[in-house]
Amino acid sequence: MAFSLTGIHLPHRKNTIKQPLAVMSAPQSVAIPMSMHIGRPAVPTVKVGDTVKVGTKIGDANGKISACVFSSVSGKVIKLSEYLGSDGSVTTAVVIESDGEMTIDPEIARPVVNNREELVSAIRESGIVGLGGAGFPTHVKLDVDPSKIEYLIINGAECEPYITSDSVTMMTKADDMKYALLELNRLIGIGKVIIGIENNKKEAIASMKEMASSIKDFQVTVRALRTLYPQGGEKVLVYHTTGRKIPTGKLPIDVGCVVLNCTTLAAIGAYLKTGMPLVEKCVTVEGGAVKNPQNVLARIGTSLQDLFEFCGGLTEQPTKIIYGGPMMGITVPNADYPLLSNTNAVLALTAKEAWLPKTTACIRCGTCVNTCPFGLAPANIAEAYEKKDTDALEELSITTCMECGCCSFVCPSNRPLAQINRLSKQLLKEKKREEKKS
Amino acid sequence: MNNLTKVMAAPHIHSGRYTAGIMRDVLISLLPATVAGVIIFGMRALLVIAVCLVCSIGFEAVFNLITKKSQTVSDLSAAVTGLLLALNLPANIPVWQCVVGSLFAIVVVKCLFGGIGNNLVNPAITARVFMLVAFGSLTTAAFPVDAVAGATPLAAEQMPSLMTLFLGNYGGSIGETCTAALFLGGIYLLARRVITWHIPTVFIGTVFVFSYITEGFDLVSALGFTMAGGLFIGAIFMATDYVTSPFTAWGKVIFGIGAGFLTCMIRYFGIYPEGVSFAILFMNILNPYINRLTRHKIFASGGTSL
CATH class of the missing domain: 3.40.50.11540 (NADH-ubiquinone oxidoreductase 51kDa subunit)
Structure with missing residues (x-):
């Protein structure tokens, strides 16, 4: 290997590694969204009132890039509710009331x-x-x-x-x-x-x-x-x-x-x-607001609130609740959201942990340019985005960006560079689409 | 839970390093040179520093008030400009010239171009050049060492000893004479990772190599030319200004070579005794082009972004 790519040293805060894995029993109810993956949402195969068991299919993959969804508890479907996904799309979530039995679907083999x-x-x-x-x-x-x-x-x-x-x-x-x-x-x-x-x-x-x-x-x-x-x-x-x-x-x-x-x-x-499909997930429940941070083996669809309560509850009102890590994770507005199959961590960060400096003018220090693992120039990308200059964005190779967030993390003016990169990609995509049409 | 939590795009944590903190580090790094300047040139130097600081901060505050922009004084960049300007002026300069210089640096060079981050050239350097041109005789008279170094560079017998040049007990601008203090400040900036080594080392190195050759490979004389004048304060504190210097390491190297070369050219052939300010100013203007030519190679995008 010729070169090692640049990157940033982050505080590890990996304290939960010393805690034993805690197994959480089924909550009273679970809400399982039909879209916990990239691609088309699954199509619900159950209706309100249906009885399901652990591992029963409740959503069928729709097309090639899609995934099936399974019940994580045994019980009764009580609701098909609207679910606002992190990407802004609205899909269905199957809400299942657990009977506490955790009976396994007999067809599982x-x-x-x-x-x-x-x-x-x-x-x-x-x-x-x-x-x-x-x-x-x-x-x-x-x-x-x-x-x-x-x-x-x-x-x-x-x-x-x-x-x-x-x-x-x-x-x-x-x-x-x-x-x-x-x-x-x-x-x-x-x-x-x-x-x-x-x-x-x-x-x-x-x-x-x-x-x-x-x-x-x-x-x-x-x-x-x-x-x-x-x-x-x-x-x-x-x-x-x-x-x-x-x-x-x-x-x-x-x-x-x-x-x-x-x-x-x-x-x-x-x-x-x-033969048991994906119905449970090991997830790190962490952050300054969580009383007993630990890794929990929990049923998919368990609400974050139940997860926090399992971990001793929240000691203070968190500033942010995040699916995933603090660098690329996605915030949710409250703890009613469910544990998804692709959730590896749930963080409840305090104001101190989630502190960000005031966003001020770019001082052209070049830290973002010298930090980007892929050699992109976020400062220039931000300029081009402001002018809506798609040619410049293309020349700056905006599509190479993996949205790791290093640029935003190091920016002394706390400019939302990673987010500007996301928006720039979107802008370029729309431009390309228009060009194709005409 | 009734209270909603914050929803925003990742990342959700920050390095903790912010603009005002960086500017504070620059101010701290200028402290040794400031103290040395006051010791060498007396209380008059302190007056010049105070006037430039107060005027620079004041003009920025007033400009923001009049133009109804959000207040930027707390980012400390105006304080840095004020202090740097003062350290580049002789202690015997009339107070009204300090006021005019600060006004030019802050309002004309910085605020009118859009404030912090948007100035094309370094405010303190440009104001110094402006003052040199506008109030010519006074400013020139304050650079006795450079008069030697510039007009008759080979008149080495008039050059102060290396130890004098290192400690700064000779004529010149308030903050430029004490090489030891400037060096100390530079080490601090490097340790705090505010600047990288590229621009100061290459800039000073270029001037040294050039002087070594033109001085007939005389080490003492070459060191004398390197330490005399405004080279150290310029290379460490002014040429490394984020806004007006290149992003990448190679860009910084080119910037340093260019500034060093121009400094020597002006010192030897120009009509002004000192070339550092003009050299940096000229490289400031070239900076956007250097930046464009020295972008990083992008990972597997099929070539550079150029």
């Missing part, structure tokens, strides 16, 4: 898979999506020409502050991960496996090394990476583990790589062993 096609359709029926936060349907990632796969890269970087759920998964679910790797190798042929982990997670690295050494049929290496945000960014990880650059607009498979989050891999293993 270990899937029989003997070739790649069967594996892809089985994964499609598992509801597994990218569990690192992105939520890209996993079956789509695996539905590629196997001869193109040279590397399977397992993302255990976990570079955002607070979050430890991936580490906990690597420390406790190594068996599931190993089973998934063996099956993926048997059914697809995955080439070399590289597990990338930031070097501040000693226990996770040890656990993965032990797992890797027990696999003899193919090469599995554990790579300890520099602790430097955004190490877990897909392109950053691929570059730092293989030296390959994914060009703007291309996918990892275009450079011979498939990237899976470590928790996704564990979920694949668990599903192939038991």
Whole structure:
């Protein structure tokens, strides 16, 4: 590898790694949105009054890039409510009142898979999506020409502050991960496996090394990476583990790589062993406002309020509630929102933690320019965006931006540079669409 | 939970480093030079510093009031401009000239172009050049060392000793003579990561190498030319001004070489004794072009963004 990309040193605040994983029993009711993934929302297959069990399908994947949704409790469907997603789209959420029995759907059985096609359709029926936060349907990632796969890269970087759920998964679910790797190798042929982990997670690295050494049929290496945000960014990880650059607009498979989050891999293993679809999730519940921060194994659809209460409640009114980490996470306006399948952390930050300086004029210090891992010039992009100059935005390669947020984090004038980048991409997209029309 | 929490775009945390903090660091880094200036040139120097500081801050406040812009005085950038301007003036300068200089720096160079971040050239440098041109004889008379260095550069026997140049006990502007104090301030700025090493090192290095060659490879003489005049204060504190210097390391290197080269050219061939201010001013004007030519290579976008 010639060069290492730049990045930023963040406060780790990964205190929950020392706490044991707490298992939360089913709440009184769960609300499960039909869109917890990238792509089209699932279509509800149940109606009000239906009885469901743990693992019963309640939403069917709609089209190729979509995912199935399953009930996480046994009970009765009491409502199909409107759900305002983080992207502003409105979909349906199936609200299920738990009967407290947690009866498992009798149809759940270990899937029989003997070739790649069967594996892809089985994964499609598992509801597994990218569990690192992105939520890209996993079956789509695996539905590629196997001869193109040279590397399977397992993302255990976990570079955002607070979050430890991936580490906990690597420390406790190594068996599931190993089973998934063996099956993926048997059914697809995955080439070399590289597990990338930031070097501040000693226990996770040890656990993965032990797992890797027990696999003899193919090469599995554990790579300890520099602790430097955004190490877990897909392109950053691929570059730092293989030296390959994914060009703007291309996918990892275009450079011979498939990237899976470590928790996704564990979920694949668990599903192939038991046939139980994705109904529960290990999530880090953290932030200064949470009384007992810890990792919780909770049912998907559990409200954040229930999660906080399980963790001893909130000690003060949080300034922000975030799905995911503080760098790329998404805020919600209250704690009524449910735990999603791709939620790796729920943070309740105090005013002090979420402190931001006043936004003032750009002083052209160039810190954003010298911090961007991809060498973009956010200060210039912001200028171009202000003028709505789409040619300049294109010249500045705005579509290369991965929205990691480093530029905003370091800006001494606290300018919302990452958000301006998002808006700039949107502006360019709209311009392109108009050009196509005319 | 009835109270709504804040909803906004990521990221939700900040490095904690903000504009006023950076400006405060610059003020702290100028303290040694300020103290040295007052010790060397006496209480008159303190008066000049006070007038420039008060006028600079005052003019910015008044301008913001009149134009109904939000108040920017608390970002401390006006204070930095005022202090830098004062340190670039001789202690015996009339007070009214300090007032006019501050007015020019803050209102004409900075505020009229849109305030902090929008000025094309460094306010303190430009005001100093303006004063040199407008009040010529007075300002020139205050640079005895540069008169030697510039007009007859080879008259080395009139050059103060290296130790004198290092400690600053000779004629010149309030803040430019004590190289030791300026060096100390520069180390502070580097340690606090307010500036990078590129511009000061390359700027001073270029002048040193040029002087070394033209002085017939005489080390003492070359060091003398490097430490005399406004080179250190210019290279460490003025040329590194964020707004008017390049973003990237290569840009900064080009900026430093250009400023160093121009300084030498003006010192040797120009009609003015000192070239640092003119050199920085000229490079300020070239800055947008340097920035454009030295953008980072973008990761796998298929080439540079140019």
